[in-house]
Amino acid sequence: MSDRQIDQQLVELAQRGDKHAFGLLVSKYQRKLARLLSRMIRDPAEVEDVAQEAFIKAYRALPSFRGDSAFYTWLYRIGINTAKNYLVSQGRRAPTSTDIDADEAENYDDGDLLRDYDTPERLLATKQIGETVNVAMDALPEELRTAIVLREIEGLSYEEIATVMGCPIGTVRSRIFRAREAIAERLRPLLDTSPEKRW
Amino acid sequence: MKEQISALLDGELEPTGVQALLSHTKKEPALRECWDEYALIGDALRGEAELSSDFTAKLMSRLDAEPTVIAPAASAALAKRRRSALDTLLPIAATVAGVAVVAWLGLRVEPADTTRVAHATTAARAVPAADADRAYLLAHHGYAGAQAVPGVGYYMRTAAEQVGDEVR
């Protein structure tokens, strides 16, 4: 089942009242949404608030989501509108000339954005997670590291990775999983996984 | 099970397994946590924006305050209502716009109401709406009005200035 199909599946579950399914989408897209929003709103705390707002709006609007576009496209559009309204409500003007609009949300692509919104604290937190992930990556056996890099950074499918690495798809799947688990193991102490923070 | 979560996140799980896995995920917080972490790892590797680690938890507690979404499929009657709302909202807009056509009719009667406007917050020069603007008005109102008071006004666009010429 493709990424988009799985998103659609999660949306449908959420539409039938399964809030956890929506939570999975939130987990998956919150940071991409935040990065999009940070092009319009500089302050990271505000970005976070607006991202929350956008997800709430998306949740309320779920009944009308019909899968004409991908979930994330739809979400980004809601995010952009939420950010614009927020800026207006703050008496700030939404960016116009260097604007990002709904059309651009369609083509919103990773990797070409300036990240000039970092505060020292934020940089530190980001750094901590980033560093931990990097350290964990370095410690990975070669074949696990290659597999996860091809997946997460190069965006290859399991089949493509299997071709590149000359191994069965099942092995790719297992390598990526093991890589993730190894990294997650080191990350967990940094994350607040106390019961009350569970959802 | 966690390996399946990993594959699910990558969109690489066989369709037959998805349903069952998702129903497990619904019941087991540990599996959702796992999904959370894997998603975070991917984003960290790509250098995505960082958010508070409890972003999802915060959002989910806010969602508890929301009414549970009821999908179109879950309630046929509601679905029908929604669809009809969706399909028919435009005519309302048009009804209102159609009323605006009447505004034009009124204005023809009393052109004195073609007012000068000075907008306080802009430095733009306020100019009285020229007679020629009627052409735009008619095209605008006619177009918008075409849905509910169908056609009423819609046709006036091209003819407006000719009408204006005749009247003058």
Next chain:
Amino acid sequence: MIGRAWVVALSLFAGLAQASASQDAIAWLAKVSAASQTLNYAGTFVYQTGRTTETSRIAHISDATGEYERLETLDGPPREIVRSNGDVRFYLPQEKIIISDHAMPKRFPAWAHVSPDQLMGNYNVRLGSLDRVAGMPAQQVVLEPRDAFRYGHTFWVEPGSGLMLKSRMLDSTGAVVEQFAFSDVSIGGLVERDKVRSRYAAAAGGWREINARGAAVTPEEAGVSCRGLLPGFRPISTVRRQVKDGGADAVHLVYSDGLATISVFVEPIAQGRKTPVVGESAVGPTRIFKRLIGAQYLVTALGEVPPESVRRLAESVEIRQK
């Protein structure tokens, strides 16, 4: 389970009650729009904007053969608009002119993009109190704008039929921008065919007849776009048409926020013509903003929205080099 959650939530969160109220209000709006097409009704209404007040008579029939409608002004010079299904004729007896066209077919896929969602994103939609209009009970449906780019609206809806008995548009200060209200109306039952037939058709044999039509084009063909859209407004159609007789074709873009509509016209300025006057103006409830792009193009944005909205939309227009 859901039921209990509702009770708890209702007692704790005002926001929730609001959400459900919005759904109810949206359902009322859907009813209104269905009613506008399917009901038989005949009545007299008063339209006001600024210092202008105009009384008109309207009749609408919908039966197995289609929709028929007639609107006639009762004040000032007579004017009549008659529609028979897709065929629309506008009679101007003083000028001896008929303007005719076909009613707009629903050929724009973008219509489907206007949804309750969009509406609710732009307006707080809720039910108001039960009132009385034209001697009938009337449920108020209130749409409060969520930002300063649109006006507020209140609709009064006859609960049984869904007919809109009154509507009012308010600016941010609460001043009435325009108002429409039936002073008397009969809903349902038999409306005689005569009431939707033109009074002038028989005598209009020698009148000048003007036909008008626009051609739908894709935004790409139009070569015009608005960057940095106005919050909440989405493009719903692009048409190429001659706005002024003998003038060059203009591209007519229409934007909607689910309720309010803004038109943007972009046209080349003919050489040798005097430079158009630019800036702000208004006609009744309609705000207009004009600007030039270079010396070549005139942009005219207008709509029943605050002045800032038409200005921003006009300023965002870009011409794509072909």
